[in-house]
Amino acid sequence: MIRVLVSDPISEQGLGKLLEAEDIVVEKKTGLSEDELCAIIAEYDALLVRSQTKVTAKIMEHGTRLRVIGRAGVGVDNIDVPAATQRGIVVLNAPDGNTISTAEHTFAMMISMARKIPQAYASILRGEWDRKTFVGVELNNKVLGILGLGRIGTEVAKRAQAFGMKVLAYDPFLTPQRANALDVQQCTVDEIVVAADFITVHTPLIKETKYLISEREFGMMKDGVRILNCARGGIIKEEALIEALKSGKVAGAALDVYEEEPLAKEHPLKQFPNVVLTPHLGASTEEAQINVAIDVAEEVLKVLRDEPFRNAVNLPSLPADKMKQVEPYLALGENIGKMAAQLVDDPVTKIEISYSGDISNLETAPITRTLLKGFLSYHHGEEVNFVNAPLVAEQAGIQTIETKTSKHSVFTNLIGLEVTTATQTKRIAGTLNNGFGPRIVRLDGYAIDAAPEGRMIVTSHLDQPGMIGRIGMILADANINIATMQVGRKEVGGKAVMVLGIDNPAGPEVVRQLAEIPNILEVHHVEL
Structure with a gap:
């Protein structure tokens, strides 16, 4: 039994x-x-x-x-x-299971905030009949900005359209075709922040979305904007929100999640009469x-x-003997996917995965799923797993292609990834090096030899004297130590790539300074 x-x-x-x-x-x-x-x-x-x-x-x-x-x-x-x-x-x-519940809670919070329903109810309980204080705003003809158009964000968009709202949406995997199908306007985060009357977030909490809305974004918003977070605490920086509420920049906020839960008894958010708070109830329906x-x-x-x-x-189950054969490649595949996700800036339309050499004779499906999971989960977080990754890619409008070649001219085994967007194609390839473990050995066609681990600065630049020195000075000024360095080029003075292993995170300001160096073509901070 x-x-x-x-x-x-x-x-x-x-x-x-x-x-x-x-x-x-x-x-x-x-x-x-x-x-x-x-x-x-x-x-x-x-x-x-x-x-x-x-x-x-x-x-x-x-x-x-x-x-x-x-x-x-x-x-x-x-x-x-x-x-x-x-x-x-x-x-x-x-x-x-909680998609509809969270979407409905988001909308309940939006309406409650817009019409000041909780505050009016509390006033009634106090024996008051105060109609002037609780004049609200309509949702009709307002602009709703949705940051994160996954399952929940999509359901919120449908409900907003039914209320006559214009929907602007940002999602790293949102293609123009899907935006048209959903009748939303595809925008950048900055475009949404500037234009929206209401802003709601529906992303996972990952490195890229931590404080997605902070002091900079609040400074760009319309006066009287209204903010919602029923996703994860930390996507909106609470300290910055509090200051925006104090200044009047933000006319109202509705929050179901917080940077620290449960919310502290004396938390500053509790002092504002124009803030609606609930104790993480997004999934709390029967x-x-x-x-x-x-x-x-x-x-x-x-x-x-x-x-x-x-x-x-x-991982989905495999016979023990087959799992033993592919297991060494799983971490490599996942990190190739994670790295690629951090090197492309536009929505992806196609992912091509290639297996060359002896690995082509193995059961590669788990490796493919692992790679896709690594790529997609960088932006979609816990929504993606090893089993549903191909389906998530399909739903995002990403074409996935897998090819196998029995031999490779240089490597015994090679996993290649080519990611295509509307504006660029990014290629990464890795192998298992006996005695050295997983290695990234090709980046956009250039030969390198880098371990896919930790933090990295990845650049594309023109091969000019002093380039490495200028990069090193900026990192040194930011107290960032360079642990490893790999440079790949095909000709003197031509285009080159560089992968720097670094000991400390390089924040947006450091990346901006690096991007301003003459002859730097691309620069990315990658964390695996």
Whole structure:
């Protein structure tokens, strides 16, 4: 008999298919400590959790029968995913179940902020009848700027259009074709910040979106702009928002998420009468809780019955012998994808992955998925996993092509990636070097030899005397130490590329200074 342990409160209605299965026994034991879980986990084939249970490597070591861990929600921060992968345990989540819930909450917050509904309600409870103070604004004919047009952002756009709003949208993977299909105007972040009456964010919290809206952006906004964040705390810099509220630049804000949760008792945001605050309720509907439970329960059932499944956040299962063959290439593939994502500036229309040499004879599908996941998750975060990465690429309008060649003129094995946008093509290739591990050996056709790890400055420039020195001086002035340096060129005085390994992050100001050096063509800060 297959046994499933549910260690957090999860909707029984959502667990329906598991509970109804005649070959499966489901047991609920919540509030267990790590030691208590370790003592019983060996009896179970599957574990279902929400956010309370911390599924550690120690628990998995004791879970000798454990085949799958399901998280009824999106984030898997409470699960040691690398440890699960190492032990061949599939980790599943439910990335789609709270889409409508969060989109609706965003719109509820928008209307509440625009019409001052919470403040008016509080006034009524105080025995007042104050109509002048709570004059609001209409949504009709207003400009809504959406930063992040993934699943939730798309649903918000649909609702905004129904209210007569003009929608401006930014997403790193938004193509003109998809923008036309959704009837939104494709814009840059700066264009949205300048033009929008309402601005809402729907991106993951990653390096590129940390403080996406900060002092600079608030300074560019219209007077009287209104701000929403029902995505992740830290996308909007709270300190900058507070100053913008004090100055009157921002006429209202509606926040469901914060840089630190729970929100501190004396937090400055609580002092503003034009701010609407909720305690991270985006996914808190009966339907969403049921939906995420249904999604994860169905996927767990498929894993237990050896059927195809789709929402794994770690690698799909392969026979042990085949996995052993491809495993050395997985980290290389993922880092090639991550690196490429940070070297292109426009929406991608095509991704071509090539395998040359002995690797072409292997089961390369896991490597392809890993590479796509690395590329897409840089902007889409937890929405992308190893199983759904090809589908996410397809939905974003990205054509994916895989080719194989049995031999290569130089390398025994080579993974190549070519990324195409409307304005550029970026090429990266890597290999496994015996004794040195993963290496990036080609960048836009130039030969280099760089380890795909840590922080890097990647430039394209004209090969001129003093170039390296000028770059070094700017980094030195910023107290950034150069750890490694690789330069690739084809001819003296021609175009060249350079990859610098650096010990400290290079912020936007440093990148700007580097870009202003004469004969620098491109400069990117890459972090792997």
